Amino acid sequence: VQLVQSGAEVKKPGASVKVSCKASGYNFTIYALHWVRQAPGQSLEYMGWINTAIGITKYSQKFQGRVTITRDTSASIVYMELSSLRSEDTAVYYCARTAQWVFDYWGQGTLVTVSS
Amino acid sequence: QSALTQPPSVSGSPGQSVTISCTGASSDVGSYNRVSWYQQSPGTAPKLMIYEVSNRPSGVPDRFSGSKSGNTASLTISGLQAEDEAEYFCSSYTSSSTWVFGGGTKLTVL
Numbered sequence: 001v002q003l004v005q006s007g008a009e010v011k012k013p014g015a016s017v018k019v020s021c022k023a024s025g026y027n028f029t030i031y032a033l034h035w036v037r038q039a040p041g042q043s044l045e046y047m048g049w050i051n052t053a054i055g056i057t058k059y060s061q062k063f064q065g066r067v068t069i070t071r072d073t074s075a076s077i078v079y080m081e082l083s084s085l086r087s088e089d090t091a092v093y094y095c096a097r098t099a100q101w102v103f104d105y106w107g108q109g110t111l112v113t114v115s116s
Numbered sequence: 117q118s119a120l121t122q123p124p125s126v127s128g129s130p131g132q133s134v135t136i137s138c139t140g141a142s143s144d145v146g147s148y149n150r151v152s153w154y155q156q157s158p159g160t161a162p163k164l165m166i167y168e169v170s171n172r173p174s175g176v177p178d179r180f181s182g183s184k185s186g187n188t189a190s191l192t193i194s195g196l197q198a199e200d201e202a203e204y205f206c207s208s209y210t211s212s213s214t215w216v217f218g219g220g221t222k223l224t225v226l
Contacts, residue, residue, distance in 0.1 A: 043205065043217060043218065043219045044205050046117075046207075058212075060117060062117075094162075100167070101168070103152065104164055104167075108161060
């Protein structure tokens, strides 16, 4: 099992960022995929998840309206787009798979820097 | 959804035991046995150590154990080793069909 994320991004305040997570080594549509972020020196913060089989999403209330998670089942890729970026969104963004409510595999992380 | 509460730091000498608590609410830890624990070293992704309160994935030493009482889950590491020094996060499924993490606890092996 591997989750490989796209590379680091630098964005200006107010812009949007779209991070990808390519899954391999398992049946993509059997497991949900999630996004979790970690600001420098801070804890893990849950953002939301997608049912990869039917595309239904659920977002943490904090990010509702600003985050969109989508998937491309033909390519086994999940995307996370965060809009209206501000400096506080500077963080490492991780995708993670759940099996039986547990985050069993994680991507390597993508650093998103928001700076003017 | 508020973050689960963990102590910022704990410490112990090699061979000793330490326990890290994780306090949530009736809408998360208190309602579900879907609490897991993750170990994170600097610059790396979290690694699963305990799932469903007290189960260990293969490859995790049996020095790591978990429990839960009411709204509080706990991770105990016995026979501390230098390699256990890391940050530890708890996580729980919630009644909102999302997950929540704890604030993290830095373990120092003296």
